[in-house]
Amino acid sequence: MKANTKEPSVAKPVQSIEQAAVRFAGDSGDGMQLCGTQLTTSSAIFGNDISTFPDFPAEIRAPAGSLAGVSGFQINFSSHEIHTPGDRVSALIALNPAALRTNVEDVFDGGIIIVNEDSFDKGRLKQAGYDSNPLEDESLSKYKVYKVPISKLTRAALKDSPLRAKQVDRCKNFFALGLVYWLYGRSMDSTLQWISSKFAKNVDVVDANTKALKAGYFFGETCEFFTHQFKVPKATLPPGKYRKIGGNEALAIGLVAAAELSGKTLFYGSYPITPASDILHALSRRKNFGVKTFQAEDEIAAMSSIIGAAFAGNLGVTGTSGPGLALKAEAIGLGVMTELPLVIVNVQRGGPSTGLPTKTEQSDLLQALYGRNGECQVCIIAPASPSDCFDIAIEACRIAMKFMTPVIILSDGYIANGEEPWLIPEIESLPKIEVKHPEGGNGQDFMPYERNADLARPWALPGTPGLQHRIGGLEKEDLTGNVCYDPENHERMIRLRAKKIATIALDIPELTVLGPEQGDLLVLGWGGTSGAIRSAVERVQSSGHSVAAAHLRYLNPFPANLEAVLRRYKKVLIPELNTGQLRRVIRGELMMDTIGFNKIKGKPFLISEIEGRIMEVLSEGSGQ
Amino acid sequence: MKANTKEPSVAKPVQSIEQAAVRFAGDSGDGMQLCGTQLTTSSAIFGNDISTFPDFPAEIRAPAGSLAGVSGFQINFSSHEIHTPGDRVSALIALNPAALRTNVEDVFDGGIIIVNEDSFDKGRLKQAGYDSNPLEDESLSKYKVYKVPISKLTRAALKDSPLRAKQVDRCKNFFALGLVYWLYGRSMDSTLQWISSKFAKNVDVVDANTKALKAGYFFGETCEFFTHQFKVPKATLPPGKYRKIGGNEALAIGLVAAAELSGKTLFYGSYPITPASDILHALSRRKNFGVKTFQAEDEIAAMSSIIGAAFAGNLGVTGTSGPGLALKAEAIGLGVMTELPLVIVNVQRGGPSTGLPTKTEQSDLLQALYGRNGECQVCIIAPASPSDCFDIAIEACRIAMKFMTPVIILSDGYIANGEEPWLIPEIESLPKIEVKHPEGGNGQDFMPYERNADLARPWALPGTPGLQHRIGGLEKEDLTGNVCYDPENHERMIRLRAKKIATIALDIPELTVLGPEQGDLLVLGWGGTSGAIRSAVERVQSSGHSVAAAHLRYLNPFPANLEAVLRRYKKVLIPELNTGQLRRVIRGELMMDTIGFNKIKGKPFLISEIEGRIMEVLSEGSGQ
């Protein structure tokens, strides 16, 4: 292909499509995440439903051109409601051979591939493990391949820029983005604005990026190679005001909101760890909300600090990922014994050990349930999607303070980094969180372990006259909270603590299903698989099958009606990104067998995978 | 009662009994543990079967005379085989009112109570919560109470001793012990020897303790109050050479034996914690076996150090209790990923959090199974009794090195501190542990993650030319062990690691039952409840019921025939010192419901409790 930007631009035909999944892929340093985010924003503002999936390597920046260093960002934008970033992509933008190689499989047959032709040199082809140049052999024949000399065109567009060559080359992602904007008829406005404000301090950079973006756009418009544009119309989402939101961001905002709703100061003690660090980053910017962030020396200190802060009367929250949750275990036990309101966010990633730190997985459910010494229950809840993180954060804080208990939120890397449109809630619609502190006494007859109807003990704050008391990790005497080695008291307290957690079931919504109230199959999920499950179930429903979907936001305790719901279906299928942890818990808890569908590849489910499994299960003989 | 030691001694009649359970109780500083141990030794040497239960407070030495400070030691010695220290005691020796009050309930009706009359003064009565002196009211009328002025008599016996008054008073435990020796016709020889060697450096102390012991003995002989002696004949144990052994000691010896049997150096890295510290103490004395003990700065360092030691080629073992196991979680995960042979001893105690640190419990099973991030299985085994700790230690080391995996031993405070006779094994009868290290190569084609038939990877040692390789916590590539983010590889490795653990089931004995091969009820236990279960089952068997007992030494993986065995009985009862952790695992694993019998009081089961529950279960309607 010869690029020809000189020709006069002519409007090209526009083909309307329902949905497009676009993936940018390139070196870690190529700015692919940025392209993705920009396209996401402009699509969201345009009015599409969106869902994104950033996928980056564990290295900060592996060797340029290497397979290990490929960073990707997938965005699905659609004119109808969607719940996942899409199983396969309609367009892949690959900035080098390694990016092509690691991503080409996911492109639909007949899909678009735009490559930076300039990067397909011998060295990089070899690095990517290509024996021959795929742009020149037949291997890509089933795709629409556009070979664009992106580097050269960018340089040409910026030939007057005062920037150094290296800097100029860095603008090529904007060229690529511009081209995609043209391809899908997107407005460049939000990105142009973003460029001006982001690089405000350096006008040359603003200028260069702006030019590169526009050059890409105009290239699409002018170059004869592209015969038509696509158009993905607005989605008909519920009316209201929207913004685009990612899971970690929603979680951070939710925590701030919970603090505001309860009138408590938020204390977030955390130690950085992928993929949870962004919550710390987001909260550390919220000083105007009085948020106190404490970057502790390790996860144990982080957990310990929130115990101290909660004792002092703050809303104590910590965030981490699997290995960090393991380290917090002992201190969470102290939280259980001292019965303080504590929220522990665990953004799951691939394990065991350091595992696959930048990949997603759902393998910490059993750890969250049982990963502490002794009989040591906590409440566990999990968000279904990026925007649900907002609600789950509020819910966790509400339960923690109402029941005086640690609550673990099991998010995951997929939700944490993914983005979707969020219907901004009315403040009045948010739950009220009422917190009462006992108000002082005569110092003698205060009972720090006396319980209310919810079995919660009083949250008496240091500084309150007459309520002085001591808490700690040794077994507590019922009512007085004194250290107590009495055998009967121990058993009573173990059962009381467990009962308190069980009582939460009365305070949470029942499990609802999407689809028939009873039937052949229920597909039950938890956490980030929700979207794929829902989409898959909708597909098979639309082909007339008696299949329903249900999503478990509450993992301990379960909603009171869980068993009743499950038993209304002939079979229950539980897709999980682990070896079957929820399935195991349900067997143990309800003595009920279910069918597991398990994927442990560091990646989310594809809709088609679940759909396929559903069809298999439906066609298999009856019986569980 | 008036003491009269001056009268000439006359032989008193001897009543032969089958078994006696004696409990010493007094202040933490009164030397009750010592009395117990001495009586244990002399009874063991005499030829009784024995079982002991020391029970001490969490404080080093709570205020003298306080209820919190009471320390007890129970020993059961018998002319037939026994498996527990006895549900109730035939004789209680109480050195003060607090000791009487906290222990009197456990004395058989008609049983003997010997009190130190001198300590029943107003102050101490009040401290113990007595409104009136129980020695003077009717409250003890159902017991045979002997009011002995032990303090005065000890002082009298030592009136010529150069020791200071305080030191003299400290000898009163020997007086009490002497009296008990007389009561049960025990030889004082072993204790006299022990005194001379223990206090060899201070002849006055040897002298005083010797005199006190003898004075107690002669007091029994002479004082008209004691009308007859008891005699517990030798037990007919299997022939062979015996010694008395406690659980922690047996475990330590077992570890040393495993090192000898495998030709490896034992590296024990640990951080002190009750009730596991004694293993560290015992091993630190074994330098002549080349044992390396490392008192680490914390449990994380302890666990980490054995990973390093194992990598370097030592037999790496660590020991701890519940809170310490929680802290080790992350590093155990590294052990799973690096597939090194590691043994982790967890001596369970009352939880959660600091809980009841000196009391026993079985509440870490779920933590051992699931207390780590990601899919992260290890092998778990548990000893049945103090002496079984020896065998379990060897078994753990054998499995760890054969399968290249971490193995958790779940001991508990009851087993760790309890003692029983041990038939010393012939060395030839001990399992051989064959360890092979690959012998060097050319540095290129060594595959650190290639597996043998047992799915174990090679244990290649630093220092071996040509086998240089790097291990770590990131996901490993199959065969090469290189860091690998490939999705398929991840799933393969997760399944391979799990399969390796499952494979251990082929290498361990099947579950056997005691009693009928099928029938109405199987009582299934694990860990330290074994003795009580066995005794209870024997009792109901002898009254003609179709009940069997089974003991699970292997908790992950289960013996291959577990399900088959369980399904041969109409009902299965699982007594546990927790809220039903094994029961829950069996439901999840086998989809099989069992009946739980749970006690969470920091104390072991009584035989009668289990017997009672068995009878209840038998009489309840059928069905599980």
Place this chain on the structure above:
Amino acid sequence: MSTQGFNVLKAKDFASDQDIRWCPGCGDYSILAQTKKILPELGLPVEKFVFVSGIGCSSRFPYYLNTYGVHSIHGRAPAIATGVKVGNPDLSVWVVTGDGDGLSIGGNHLIHAIRRNLDINILLFNNRIYGLTKGQYSPTSELGKRTKSSPFGSVDNPIHPISIAIGAEATFVARTMDVNVKHLGETLRRAAAHQGTAFVEIYQNCNVFNDGAFEYASDKEVKAENTLYLEHGKPLIFGKDREKGIRLHGMNPEIVKLGGDIKEDDLLFHDEKAPEPSLAYLLSRMRHPEFPEPMGVYRCVDAPRFDTEMLNQIQAARAKGPGRLEDLLNEGDTWVVD
């Protein structure tokens, strides 16, 4: 802050109703007594105090005070105290820890609390042994010490609490001793007065597992030779008849006899306010038996505090416009679907 009546508080107002469960004769009793004595003088009501401890005999401390308290888990007290202080800067927060709790498992939290310099007081009861677990050597035990876990003698070079604290750039460091009750009380007062992390090592006798560990510093016959009481601005003098002093020889301290050629002015003068902690470090290296061990305040300087700096940032941010939930929710690019 409730001020009602707190100016008439007495030691007994700080006593809780719990039975004290230390061994008779334990040095902890005296530290408790002095603490109860000085607390009423600090001008705060009982409810404003929070005592946080880890696990160990020493860590039982909070139970015996009628203040708020947390008897936490092993080694984590400094981290918990950080949460308490940042959570409510109005409180007077005290950490009680042992040589095992604070320097073995908890060493890292201790250092990080010290370097952050937030306004808490850390009392480390150093008995050079693990008391509660019945007698293993601790990080402060001497090389060669025989204990249950070191029957052939410990091979771990000990850690010195004050050296480590100064390594972490502590702003207040002091040493005192259980039996020297006046000095103990005075040192606690000084610690309380310091704004920033005050680290106090307290020599404490464990008469059950390590009896006499500090006899050299407490025994009437020898203590004057083996200890040296620091006074700000004063020369370093010690000995029964205050006849000996410490002189600097290059960077090394040396013991000299006063009189003759050597005047007080030739001696090393103590300066607890020295901006550079090098003197304090040097003093921390004067150890028995080579040197008399310095008792008292090694260092007391001002530095930025974590707690106040954090509050300042919050106040500054709020001054620019306190956060509104409405704005938070509606941040960034938004669009409307009708």
Place this chain on the structure above:
Amino acid sequence: MSTQGFNVLKAKDFASDQDIRWCPGCGDYSILAQTKKILPELGLPVEKFVFVSGIGCSSRFPYYLNTYGVHSIHGRAPAIATGVKVGNPDLSVWVVTGDGDGLSIGGNHLIHAIRRNLDINILLFNNRIYGLTKGQYSPTSELGKRTKSSPFGSVDNPIHPISIAIGAEATFVARTMDVNVKHLGETLRRAAAHQGTAFVEIYQNCNVFNDGAFEYASDKEVKAENTLYLEHGKPLIFGKDREKGIRLHGMNPEIVKLGGDIKEDDLLFHDEKAPEPSLAYLLSRMRHPEFPEPMGVYRCVDAPRFDTEMLNQIQAARAKGPGRLEDLLNEGDTWVVD
């Protein structure tokens, strides 16, 4: 020990077959290069080396060496290395850690490894940032530093690795820098030669998240003013024309101009062998911008080593009669049942 042919080893013999995954321009490359250069000189074959690291960019190090290696978990490398060294004292054990790995989560293990003084080498790559987690401030970041987790500036007073190491009584302490390759190589050689724990702080540029953090010490224009190269037995001189020196004023260092009244002999002389670490501590407090920062070996002394002392005890015990399994089983009171 296999001796065959190791005397002809070259740097490339120490290179593994793994792709290096640091950012282009990262300071880690240079440290790796120098390490590969000096290892062949140490007289040991490749298989005798074990590199242990934690988690962080720096902790990738072991993968790139053709030695044995453990890329472990965050902060625990010193504890793992302790196990390796005690497990097989024949090995040359190296720890590679970062400022977060070694001083934040792993601070305690670091200190305890140092105080035990076992014969390992600890290289702390200090880039004053968390690299791998993409740019949060670390314990060595300056007060006020703006990072992802401190958008308003950090309020944590930093820790200084060398001060902390000396607080823990390190027997070998040195500082060097990624870009100063000759000095870096020489410092690594010195560390390897030391018998005991050798602690080396290496200034390392993270050009992605903290670019230029050490420009003051590397930039040609200014480095001579901002650094001072320590030499044993030599006076402390620095400056472009070596025209400035450090003089002691009481316990405080001061910068003086040489010439005129002030002679070299008036300056502070470096003594890395000083039994007292007070000089080393004082040097560790000389910090940019007030002072030129000392580079090189601060301290190098002999002291009992944990690893050898433990082996000595074992040898002594075995000399008295090695343990026999038979005896072990039959210990104590036994009796026979026929």
